Amino acid sequence: MKNINNYIEENKDRFLEELFGLLRIPSISSIKDHKPDMYKAAEYWKELLLKSGADKAEIFETAGNPVTYGEKIIDPVLPTVLVYSHMDVMPVDPIEKWNTDPFEPEIHDGKIWGRGADDDKGQGMMHAKAFELMVKTNALPCNVKFMIEGEEEIGSPNLGKWCEEHKEMLKADVILVSDTSMIAPEIPSITTGLRGLAYWQVEVTGPNRDLHSGLFGGTVANPINVLCSMIDQMVDERGKVTIPGFYDDVLEVSAEERELLGRAPFNVEEYKKAIDVEELAGEEGYTPTERTGIRPSFDVCGIWGGYTGEGAKTVLPSKAFAKISTRLVPNQDHEKIAELFKQHFESIAPKSVKVEVTPLHGGQGYVCPIDFPAYQAAEKAYTDVYGKRPVPVRSGGSIPIISTFEEILGIKSVLMGFGLEADAIHSPNENYPLEQFFNGIKTIPLFYKYFAEMNK
Secondary structure, three states: HHHHHHHHHHHHHHHHHHHHHHHOOEOOOOOOOHHHHHHHOOOOOOOHHHHHHEEEEEEEEEOEEEEEEEEEEOOOOOEEEEEEEEEOOOOOOOOOOOOOOOOOOOEEEOEOOOOOOOOOHHHHHHHHHHHHHHHOOOOOEEEEEEEEEEOOOOOOOHHHHHHHHHHOOOOOOEEEEEEOOOOEOOOOOEEEEEEEEEEEEEEEEOOOEEHHHHHHEEEEHHHHHHHHHHHHOOEOOOOOOOOOOOOOOOOOOOOHHHHHHOOOOOOOOHHHHHHHOOOOOOOOOOOOOHHHOOOEEEEEEEEEEOOOOOOOOOEEEEEEEEEEEEEEOOOOOOOHHHHHHHHHHHHHHOOEEEEEEEEEEEEEEEEOOOOOHHHHHHHHHHHHHHOOEEEEEEOOOOOOHHHHHHHHHHHEEEEOOOOOOOHOOOOOOOOOEEEHHHHHHHHHHHOOOOOOHOOO
C-alpha cells in the first residue's frame, strides 16, 4: 500500500490532466454528428493504454462505433483480467441546467465536474492508471486486457457480435468493470446484481395533419391525450405493471436474501431530501431499495408532440411520441418483454388513432455470486482501502452487455464501482469526488494481488 500511495502522490496531477483530456472529447454515442468524436476518444484510449504499459493497443471497427483493445501478457500461464469500460457519454441536455461547461472539466468542492467524470471516463481512467502503477512498479501479477467500447449508452448494439468475432483474443478468467456505484464514501459496496432493460419508442398518429383545436377539438381524437391515457393504463394503483405476462419469469427473492439486502444502510428521509421529493412511490409490499434492486419497473423517459415553442398555438397535433423503458430483473428475457409490451400497447389503442411501437435496445439482468473468487478478491481489496468489509448490493441500473459477456465469452464479471449517488450521472452537473477517483486507483491493484494469489 505504501508503494501505491507514493506512486499516486507523485503522479496525481498528471493523472487528472490525462483524464481531463478524455473528458474534453464530446463522445456522445446517441448523436450522429458526434461520430468523429467517437474516433477521437478511441484514439485517445489507444495512446493512453500504450503509455500506461500495454504491449499493444489497436482500434477495431464495428457496424457502429469503434472499440479500443489493448493488452499486456506477462506470462500465458498466469490468470488474465479483462477490463471493460466505455468511452461514450450521455447527451448533456438540458444544457441550461449545467453550472459549468460539460466538456471543459473543472475541479472545485473536492470534485471533478464534467460529462463523463464518473460515467464512465473517470472510472475507466482509474483502471488505466492502476495498470500503469502496477507496470511501472513491477507489481503486475496477472495478464491484463482492455476492451473500451463506444456504444454502452445506447445499449451496446454491436459489441456482442464483435465479442463473438474475437472470442480467442478476449479469453480471460474474469471481467473487471467499474461502471457502478457505492452506497456512500464511508460505506463501500460491491454490486452483485444488475437489472435488465427493454426500451421502445412509440408513435401515435391521429389526423393526417395538425388541425385547428377550436374547429376540430372535441370531435377528433388528440394523439397526445390518447398517448397519455394509454401510458396511464400501464401501471396500476398498486404500482404493478399491467402488461399481461410481464411477471411470469420474475424470480421472487427469498425472505432470507431480502433480510440480507435490508442490512445495507438506507435513510428514507435523507433519500427524499437529496432528490427534493416529499413522498416515494412504487410497487406495494417492497422497500425503496427492493423496488430498485430486485423488482422490475416501468418508466416514460420522454414524451413530446404538438406545439412546444414560445407563446400559444391552438393546434390539435397529428402525432405524439414517447420513449418508454422497463427495468427487468434476472430471468426476465428482454426480447420477450419487448414483444409483450408491443402487443399489449397496440391492443389497447382506440380506433381513433394508429399506434406504432419500435424497440430500440435491451439487455438481460445479471447476478454475480458472492462465493466467486474474483468477488472475494474485490472484497478484500475494498476492505484494505476503506477499512471495512463492503456490502453486497443489487443495483437498479442496467449494463446490458454484462450478461452478453457471460453468454458469448463464458466469463463472469465483477462490478467494482466507486461512483456515488450524488455524482449526477446522466444528468446536468455530473461530478466525481477526487477521493473516490484516487481510492479506486488504490483499490484496483490490490484486487489484482488477491486475485492472483487465489488462482495460484
